[in-house]
Structures are given as C-alpha cells and as structure tokens.
Amino acid sequence: MALLPIIHYPDPRLYKIAKPVSVVDGRVKSIVADMAQTMYEAPGVGLAATQVDIHERIIVADCSDERNQLLVFINPEILWSSPEKKAWREGCLSVPDYFDEVERATQVRVKALNVDGKEFEMELDGLLAVVLQHEMDHLVGKVFVEYLSAFKRARISMKMKKRAKQSNKELVR
Numbered sequence: 001m002a003l004l005p006i007i008h009y010p011d012p013r014l015y016k017i018a019k020p021v022s023v024v025d026g027r028v029k030s031i032v033a034d035m036a037q038t039m040y041e042a043p044g045v046g047l048a049a050t051q052v053d054i055h056e057r058i059i060v061a062d063c064s065d066e067r068n069q070l071l072v073f074i075n076p077e078i079l080w081s082s083p084e085k086k087a088w089r090e091g092c093l094s095v096p097d098y099f100d101e102v103e104r105a106t107q108v109r110v111k112a113l114n115v116d117g118k119e120f121e122m123e124l125d126g127l128l129a130v131v132l133q134h135e136m137d138h139l140v141g142k143v144f145v146e147y148l149s150a151f152k153r154a155r156i157s158m159k160m161k162k163r164a165k166q167s168n169k170e171l172v173r
Contacts, residue, residue, distance in 0.1 A: 004038045004052035008164065009095045010157045015141040018050050018057045020075050024117030028058070032072050032115050035060045040067060044093045046131040048138035051094050059112075059135040063127045071128075073112040076136060079121070081105035088130045090144050096163075098156055102147045104133045 007013050021028055031054055039047040039060055049058040059073040087101045107125040110132060114120055124132055134144055145153050 001033045001037045003041055004034050004054075006038065006042065006047075006051055006093050007053055009092075009143050009145060009160050011094075013053055013055075014050060014094060014138070014143055016050060016055045017141050018048070018055045018139040021056050021058060021113070024074055024113055024115065028056075028074065029115055031056070031058060032060060032074075036062075036070050036072075039093075042093050043067075045127070046135045047093060048135040050138040050141070057139050059132070059139070061128065061131050061135065063131060072115045073110065073132065073135075074114070074117075076110050076112040076132070076139075078108050078133070078136065079111050080109040081133075082107035088127075090130070090134060092134070092144050094138075094143060095145060095156060095160065098145075098159075100145070100148055100152065102134075102144055104130050108132060 031049065035047050035049065035052060035058065038052060045063050046059065046061040049056050057075045059076055061071045062069055082105045084106045085103045086106045087103045089099050090102045091099045106129060107123065108129045109121060109123045111121045137144065145156050
C-alpha cells in the first residue's frame with residue numbers, strides 16, 4: 001500500500017470525468033487499498049479516485065467511529081434519491097480547511113461493484129448518503145464548492161492558489 005498525493009482545488013484534473021472500471025483485478029484492488037490508506041491518513045471519510053489523479057469510477061468511504069468499516073464502490077450508480085433534502089456542512093480533502101453548507105438528498109439507493117467485483121445494492125442515509133453523493137460528484141468532475149456562490153468559489157480558489165505557491169516556496173528551500 002502507498003499514500004497517494006491528493007489533488008487540490010482548483011487543479012483542472014479535478015474536472016476530468018472518470019471512466020468505468022472494465023474489470024476488477026489486482027490493479028484495481030491495489031488502487032482501492034492505496035485510496036483507503038490515503039483516506040484514513042488524511043484523515044477523511046470518503047475519497048474518489050479522481051482526487052488522487054486516477055480517473056476511474058472508484059470510491060472508498062468509512063463513516064464509522066472506529067474507522068474499521070471500509071466501503072468500496074466501483075462503478076457506482078445512484079438508482080434513487082429521496083425527495084427530502086438536508087443541508088450538511090461539507091468539507092473535502094481536495095479543498096483542505098474549508099467547510100460550507102451543501103444541500104443533498106437525505107437517502108440514496110446505490111448500485112456498485114465491491115472490491116471482489118460482485119455487484120451489490122445498498123440504501124444509505126445520513127452522513128454516508130452525503131459522502132457518497134459528494135464523492136460521486138468528483139467522478140463527474142464536480143467539486144462541492146461549485147454548489148456555492150461565485151464569490152465564495154473565487155475566494156476559495158484564491159486561497160488555494162496562494163497556499164500552493166507557499167508550499168512550493170517551502171519545497172524549494
């Protein structure tokens with residue numbers, strides 16, 4: 001397993017649309033293991049492959065308190081979303097240290113493949129439903145800040161670019 005570098009907003013690679021996984025093999029299992037390690041280390045509750053510059057439809061998530069209930073969604077597809085919506089305070093590993101309210105469906109039914117390539121369906125609610133919707137946005141090239149006003153997005157983009165410049169200066173030293 002290896003830690004993967006997480007791409008930060010507004011990097012254009014975050015806007016690439018992920019392609020379906022054609023076969024769940026050793027390569028994909030290795031990606032899943034690396035993504036899980038990266039998510040836990042970050043620490044986060046979800047990670048889409050797009051965020052680590054792998055443009056395939058893979059998501060890992062773990063909302064458990066003990067951080068021992070890893071869920072893997074390969075080629076996820078939302079089959080149903082509840083009409084009820086709720087605003088959640090969201091953050092993102094690709095937009096570190098920034099949180100804001102985003103309204104999402106309170107429940108979803110998802111179909112996906114697990115790490116063994118077996119198809120499953122699962123009904124999610126609460127935080128896990130929010131995490132899945134957030135990560136699925138990444139797979140279609142959407143970052144949660146796009147739900148915010150143009151002013152907020154511009155401010156976040158400026159802060160993230162400034163942070164990247166600062167990090168690059170520190171690396172040169």
